[in-house]
Amino acid sequence: MSAEHVTTLRRFNRYFTRRIGVLDDHYLGQDRPLGEARLLFEIGTGASLKELRTRLGLDAGYLSRMVRALEGQGLVRVSVHPTDSRLRLAELTEAGRAELAEQNRRADGLAKGLLDGLSEEQRGRLTEAVTVAERLLRLAGVGIRAVDTRSADARACLAGFAAELDERFPEGYATADLVPPEQIAVLLVAYEEERAVGCGALCALDARTAEIRHLWVHPDARGLGLGRRLLTALERAAAGRGHHVVRLDTHEVLKEAAAMYRTSGYVEIPAYDANAHASYWFEKVLVR
Amino acid sequence: MSAEHVTTLRRFNRYFTRRIGVLDDHYLGQDRPLGEARLLFEIGTGASLKELRTRLGLDAGYLSRMVRALEGQGLVRVSVHPTDSRLRLAELTEAGRAELAEQNRRADGLAKGLLDGLSEEQRGRLTEAVTVAERLLRLAGVGIRAVDTRSADARACLAGFAAELDERFPEGYATADLVPPEQIAVLLVAYEEERAVGCGALCALDARTAEIRHLWVHPDARGLGLGRRLLTALERAAAGRGHHVVRLDTHEVLKEAAAMYRTSGYVEIPAYDANAHASYWFEKVLVR
């Protein structure tokens, strides 16, 4: 990697944090300590203490006391979780929401102030540059790992996949339509900061041929180029297991998927199975 | 201004600070408190306590003690300012420089780690996006103000202008070649975070015609589009004072300047004076 990229990123980081640090909760939380302001923001529409602890990376005792302090100021209400009474739920009171709204107004005002030295055209370019940078940084932070088919993350992804197809396919899609776990040779899950945001399964059709199934990216993580990364990783896994060819099928409503397969070197072939949800079948030769 | 720009900038800020906050001194200063790590960085090649205080926005007592602590650890050496013995100068010792270098190595390592999930092409796009964003943010932070011709900032800019021309013109350029201050009707100075980074002067040739002179941007602030902004501001000032036409001249070695004038609506005209440093003369009609 060229040193230039590293230097540029570091220079930008220095400049940005110094310059835009102004947008930070610090200046927004008025007379409130930074920790409390952040906590208020993170509680937002309500969250369990457990969630808050991991999101903010705080010590349990420390968090407990801070929540108590906000409660004392009438900004937060704490209740017991309805089904698991070990958990506590924090939510903002009317006053808490008002303070959060004020915090947002200030942040908006500051951001506006930063932008109003620019022409509308320049603002557009800034917005675009920043969007591209964010997308690439997010992508850089995603890791793909093979996981156990029965792990919670695997099940969550497959459930998300099934739920989405059920909504998008005119004929619907049932959980029973998923490949049985024992037929999955490799299940890859994409993690964005420890959160599972996509998956893809590899099944062996025969020694020569593998099938890619259930390739899915969480809606929050679309547009990053993750689908293609999962696809490439699955192909590598197939090659590593000695397969020479990968196949896959797709439903006609999934236009973007078909387009991605084509641009990734897949060619359409006749139906190789009787999948009721498939409209197109594709194949890619990995090893000749 | 559309709310979208504000939202995008705020979202990016949130994401970036959370994600890249890792690059922050916090993680770099090893077991060192954040304040000390930042101070070490800020001292860099040496600075007065006064400077450090304003740069870091610290309380005088607090800073004094921190510097003392770093001195105690053998990382910093403090001496009395040669000409003003109220001031103290801090500079890094050999050990201090070594620690700063280590800090830099770590930051580089972290930045590399962030980038290595990306392909070389994606890294290139990230670098570019970040460069554009930085340039625009810097530009947004620049303010143009009319200042007194004899103010320190004005003199510093004009001196910078003269020094640069002296270097670039084959025939040289002397401070005496500058317009006498009393002939300057308006002197605009561009400030980037309170630092003067460019200037431009407006002189009245007659009631109808004004002349723009000494348009200059500090090398550190080039590439932001500041020259054009100063030019536009000068034209507005000329129009505001009732002039209908602005003229200016330029030397043949200043290719970029001539190009900018042309793309800003200036057309070449015959020499209107006998300026020894001019090769081209331009004019722009503001009011017909």
Added chain:
DNA sequence: GCAACCCTTTGACTAAAGTCAAAGAAATAT
């Protein structure tokens, strides 16, 4: 039914970060 584990609270700390005011030494203004 009980052991093992989870989540939260409480007590008892420590370290870092920051504030304020007084005072001393040096420079500058009058």
Added chain:
DNA sequence: ATATTTCTTTGACTTTAGTCAAAGGGTTGC
């Protein structure tokens, strides 16, 4: 030359941020 201002140091604080361990209810697995 004297008063005023500037810069730094020192003492005496406070607040914020965070850690660690013990303990007490709840839940889950066997």
